[in-house]
Amino acid sequence: MRAAPSTFLPEKARSVWRLQAFFESLLVALFPIAYGVLIYFFDFPLWILYSLIGFYLIFVLITVFILPPIRWRRFTYDVLEGEVDIQFGVLIVRRQLIPMTRVQHVDTEQGPLLRRYKMADVTITTAATSHRIPTLSVEVADELRDRIARLAAVAYDE
Structure with missing residues (x-):
């Protein structure tokens, strides 16, 4: 495992x-x-x-x-070459693997509260659903969005 x-x-x-x-x-x-x-x-x-x-x-x-x-303690993530690995949940812990070949687009999103604290969510959209990595600093969210988009483009071209 x-x-x-x-x-x-x-x-x-x-x-x-x-x-x-x-x-x-x-x-x-x-x-x-x-x-x-x-x-x-x-x-x-x-x-x-x-x-x-x-x-x-x-x-x-x-x-x-x-x-x-x-x-906060239960939410972890990793962005690897071929996939995004997200684990979250309080009572029921879920683990999602998002293959880079399935990523259609990546967004950053800020509501008024997140904007006030200079934070943003990263939303990864596939054909079937969307996945969210919440409340990252704006700099980290922008870097993560760009990195996932770059890795998805490379995975798509292969």
Whole structure:
């Protein structure tokens, strides 16, 4: 069996993932807020509101504080001559081998949060699907995108 990929994401990725999870958790906060508004107009049980608040706090604890370090520790990748090797997952660990001959194009992508932290995602697209290496520094992402594109062109020409 081949060795697992050895390149980790930058440590800054954990902070960015925590911030992304916090913003996403604000959407989940709408449930206890909406129920609180309903209690004001209707005679609904108060214990349900407390339960929703408790579930929300547990959700924030897990998604903002517990999962990002685990995701960071489990995400590794390597770009080899003939393939890109990606391993990721918290409960279910997945390993993807992307042959360079299958790569159609490679993109870098930045949302507002990644742009703020000078980071980018690299997306590798094949005919069947796309694969993502998230939250790399812009310099590393650009270099990785160019390297994969170069290796894919050489593999395609052979």
